[in-house]
Amino acid sequence: MAAGNSPIVNRLQARPQPVFRQTLCIACGACAAACRAGALAMRPDLEKARVIWRFVPEACMGCGRCTRYCPTGAITIAPPEDELRPFKAVKETSFPLQKCSCCGHHYASALEIAHLATLVPDTFLNNCTACRRLRAARSLSLAYF
Amino acid sequence: MRFVRRQFIIPDKAKCLGCYTCLATCTLVHKEAGAVPYPRMFLTPTAQGSVPLQCRQCDQAPCMEVCPVYAIEVQGAAVVLNEKKCVGCGICVLACPIGCIEIQAVRQAAATGVVLATSVLLPLILSEQDEKKMRKVAVKCDLCYFRPEGPACVKVCPTKALTLVNEEDIRLLNLQRRQAYASLIGS
Numbered sequence: 001m002a003a004g005n006s007p008i009v010n011r012l013q014a015r016p017q018p019v020f021r022q023t024l025c026i027a028c029g030a031c032a033a034a035c036r037a038g039a040l041a042m043r044p045d046l047e048k049a050r051v052i053w054r055f056v057p058e059a060c061m062g063c064g065r066c067t068r069y070c071p072t073g074a075i076t077i078a079p080p081e082d083e084l085r086p087f088k089a090v091k092e093t094s095f096p097l098q099k100c101s102c103c104g105h106h107y108a109s110a111l112e113i114a115h116l117a118t119l120v121p122d123t124f125l126n127n128c129t130a131c132r133r134l135r136a137a138r139s140l141s142l143a144y145f
Numbered sequence: 146m147r148f149v150r151r152q153f154i155i156p157d158k159a160k161c162l163g164c165y166t167c168l169a170t171c172t173l174v175h176k177e178a179g180a181v182p183y184p185r186m187f188l189t190p191t192a193q194g195s196v197p198l199q200c201r202q203c204d205q206a207p208c209m210e211v212c213p214v215y216a217i218e219v220q221g222a223a224v225v226l227n228e229k230k231c232v233g234c235g236i237c238v239l240a241c242p243i244g245c246i247e248i249q250a251v252r253q254a255a256a257t258g259v260v261l262a263t264s265v266l267l268p269l270i271l272s273e274q275d276e277k278k279m280r281k282v283a284v285k286c287d288l289c290y291f292r293p294e295g296p297a298c299v300k301v302c303p304t305k306a307l308t309l310v311n312e313e314d315i316r317l318l319n320l321q322r323r324q325a326y327a328s329l330i331g332s
Contacts, residue, residue, distance in 0.1 A: 028213075120211065
């Protein structure tokens, strides 16, 4: 996109846009859930066992909602003349999915699980929610009260 | 630190029939209160019978610790999720040890139109345009904190399989067990 072609292109480029650092991203999907303009999207690709992160710069309003909701600070917002400009070139990338050790379904991003293991006890993180419920239900004793 | 005595609901495997009355009541009560009309509990079938599982209101709640928008907070005896703050990222779902939070989807405008689909199925049955109109929120048990008479599921269960337990009950139960053990080794 050449600069200064038309007023609309100029205005698009003058708008602050999110700067995405892929190394910090854990693919939790908070940014995609927070985005009201539909510029950020996250969709699972179960055949390839990956989750695809997609950014459409033309749809972005530059509101900065995604930066507030990102738990790791992988997205920040910057004016167009920022020196971090090259990072904005990331428009589509993908992250691996984690397989449930019990039922074998893909249930979350593997990086998100690794991030959670640093925050909460990781004894149950390898299982999907349905398998966790099943384990909790089985462990309920027949005679509590 | 929480200074309120914690409470939670525990099911009885032997008494539960699997009739789904608790799930229906949960949906109805929360719909009337203006919350997302979805059941807050999960009927889980096991070999010994079905059990309705729900949030245990952990003291150091992992969901509360990992929430990026601080939408989960303590209100009274319950850990309550603020649906207005929730963005539906689903990190609390993964942090829950017993899997009793799920992401559900409602129509963007209000909670009146119910679409019976979980977010796991949404990408499969909806187009990308449809999905933008949906709002995803996490849904968890809040012990019906808006009801002064206590959780509705405990009241309606036909076989009284659900019990609301507080710290006093746990203390008494421990005492009973210690006494039973003491009489066992005394005899």
